[in-house]
Amino acid sequence: MxxxxxxxxxxxxxxxxxxxxxxxxxxxxxxxxLAELASGIIWISILLANLLSHQFIFNEDYKDGSLDLVxxxxxxxxxxxxxxxxxxxxxxxxxLIFLSLVTSFMLYxxxxxxxxxxxxxxxxxxxxSMFGALAGALTLERGNIVGxxxxxxxxxxxxxxxxLAIQSYKNEEVFFYIFLLAAFxxxxxxxxxxxxxxxxxxxxx
Amino acid sequence: MIKVENxxxxxxxxxxxxxxxxxxxxxxxxxxxxxxxxxxxxxLKILSGILNNFQGKVLSTAKNVFFLGHNLxxxxxxxVKNNLLLDxxxxxxxxxxxxxxxxxxxxxxxxxxxxxxxxxxxxxxxxVQLFLSEYDLFLLDEPFANLDKKGIELIESTIxxxxxRGASIIFxxxxxxxxxxxxxVL
Numbered sequence: 578m579x580x581x582x583x584x585x586x587x588x589x590x591x592x593x594x595x596x597x598x599x600x601x602x603x604x605x606x607x608x609x610x611l612a613e614l615a616s617g618i619i620w621i622s623i624l625l626a627n628l629l630s631h632q633f634i635f636n637e638d639y640k641d642g643s644l645d646l647v648x649x650x651x652x653x654x655x656x657x658x659x660x661x662x663x664x665x666x667x668x669x670x671x672x673l674i675f676l677s678l679v680t681s682f683m684l685y686x687x688x689x690x691x692x693x694x695x696x697x698x699x700x701x702x703x704x705x706s707m708f709g710a711l712a713g714a715l716t717l718e719r720g721n722i723v724g725x726x727x728x729x730x731x732x733x734x735x736x737x738x739x740x741l742a743i744q745s746y747k748n749e750e751v752f753f754y755i756f757l758l759a760a761f762x763x764x765x766x767x768x769x770x771x772x773x774x775x776x777x778x779x780x781x782x
Numbered sequence: 783m784i785k786v787e788n789x790x791x792x793x794x795x796x797x798x799x800x801x802x803x804x805x806x807x808x809x810x811x812x813x814x815x816x817x818x819x820x821x822x823x824x825x826l827k828i829l830s831g832i833l834n835n836f837q838g839k840v841l842s843t844a845k846n847v848f849f850l851g852h853n854l855x856x857x858x859x860x861x862v863k864n865n866l867l868l869d870x871x872x873x874x875x876x877x878x879x880x881x882x883x884x885x886x887x888x889x890x891x892x893x894x895x896x897x898x899x900x901x902x903x904x905x906x907x908x909x910v911q912l913f914l915s916e917y918d919l920f921l922l923d924e925p926f927a928n929l930d931k932k933g934i935e936l937i938e939s940t941i942x943x944x945x946x947r948g949a950s951i952i953f954x955x956x957x958x959x960x961x962x963x964x965x966x967v968l
Contacts, residue, residue: 637857640853641853641854641855641856641857641858642851642852642853642854642855642856643855643857645827645830645832645849645851645853645855646849646851646855648830648831648832649830649831649832649847649848649849649921650846650847651831651846651847781827781832781833781834781835782833782835
């Protein structure tokens with residue numbers, strides 16, 4: 578079903594590729610400067626690309642009545658929301674992680690740093706997807722701008738930890754930031770999914 | 783099967799349902815009537831568990847509930863077949879599904895995407911779900927809307943077959959229906 582709606586997964590990919598291509602054009606082809614900025618460029622581009630997909634997580638189900646059926650079925654809303662968020666992450670964020678590895682070489686990021694980048698994105702993008710889902714759940718009947726303005730500040734800790742981990746890839750601090758990011762993900766899963774359910778329920782009161 | 787006691791519901795501080803008391807028994811078909819905005823759809827949503835911020839009590843012994851709302855819960859970007867296969871409400875039975883396609887005249891449309899269908903044809907897709915589902919309680923909001931005479935006869939016979947199986951059915955409709963055991967007016 579997700580694949581039949583190409584805008585939901587192709588939109589973020591196209592946006593990410595365009596954004597990443599524009600940075601070298603804007604900053605010039607200085608290898609050192611690009612390598613220094615690469616972690617921030619890739620993380621910010623992924624964060625912005627992610628914003629394009631969060632409106633698809635629950636909105637369609639709310640509008641077409643599927644959400645009514647899920648609520649009426651008596652089945653676990655937590656499981657349903659978790660699956661929706663995972664599918665959204667799988668189709669919109671996972672391709673971006675692989676693309677970011679490819680584009681990191683375009684930005685002259687060293688291989689070791691690129692591997693740390695991939696690891697931070699594996700830990701960080703599910704957090705972005707869950708915050709995106711929360712924004713989507715809060716703004717089911719409203720526009721995407723409101724959701725985006727809610728979600729960006731909440732994603733900043735993951736963004737900062739991800740960038741710090743990549744920038745400190747040569748020393749041991751990298752593990753500290755990765756553990757923090759992993760802990761952030763671990764605690765985010767139950768809290769953010771439960772928050773999504775609360776936000777969805779608000780629309781039925 | 784359902785006992786409603788002193789049920790009240792307000793929407794944006796506007797009292798929509800006030801102090802309702804009624805019971806629905808096993809194998810009963812209830813026709814829920816009322817003018818526009820009287821709260822028929824809201825009552826069905828409360829009985830199905832979609833809305834739960836009401837006052838009063840709703841006691842139900844139904845193990846599972848089939849709900850058909852104004853929005854049919856179908857996916858525009860999927861074909862008729864995939865919409866039905868996606869549905870979690872009935873077990874996939876290929877032979878029964880083929881029979882349902884023919885009965886509801888959807889056999890030539892099974893690979894057609896939903897956005898290419900008329901409102902009546904979409905309604906028939908959701909009625910296939912109704913036809914194939916074996917539930918204790920069916921809550922149907924305007925099931926006869928957008929249907930031709932044959933479609934209406936089909937859904938009437940489907941409802942009666944569910945009643946004969948021991949299920950209870952509550953439906954809303956502005957038209958007079960002969961299949962109901964009793965009418966409830968809001």
